[in-house]
Amino acid sequence: MELNKWEKHLTHWCPAQMYYYFQDSDGGKWCIYLRWDGHRGDEPWQAELCRCNDAWDFISDGQTINLLEEKEHTPGIVTGFYRDEEYPFLMGKILELTKERFPDLDFPNNQ
Numbered sequence: 001m002e003l004n005k006w007e008k009h010l011t012h013w014c015p016a017q018m019y020y021y022f023q024d025s026d027g028g029k030w031c032i033y034l035r036w037d038g039h040r041g042d043e044p045w046q047a048e049l050c051r052c053n054d055a056w057d058f059i060s061d062g063q064t065i066n067l068l069e070e071k072e073h074t075p076g077i078v079t080g081f082y083r084d085e086e087y088p089f090l091m092g093k094i095l096e097l098t099k100e101r102f103p104d105l106d107f108p109n110n111q
Contacts, residue, residue: 001056004108006091016084018091021056025104029056032067032094036084044068044081047094049101067097 001007007019020032029052036045047067050058058064068082082090095107 004106006109010087016087018087020091020095020107021052022102022105022107024102029053031056031058032098033058034087034090034094036087044083045087045090047090047097049098065101067094 001019001021003021003023005020007021009017015035015037017036018034020034022030022032024030031050031052033048033050034045035048045068049065049067051061051063053059092109095109099105099107
């Protein structure tokens, strides 16, 4: 595991997963978790911001943040839906959304 760098697990077998570990300015440990499960057809990517413990394992406290959740929905428009091959764009977008929550941190997009 390396901080501030995408760790990709992309195979022909599902699910495809990517992780981006970082520390906040108070020493808190976090992971951006991207997951795509194509078993059921044309599924969208899911993106979550997860708090981690000292061993960098996800903390299961129900505080996971859905990074692609719509703040406002326009009827007739599908938002927050990224297909399997769109992950390079999504990686950059997710880092931008995370930067909004942690404006004092730098998030290199090491694809």
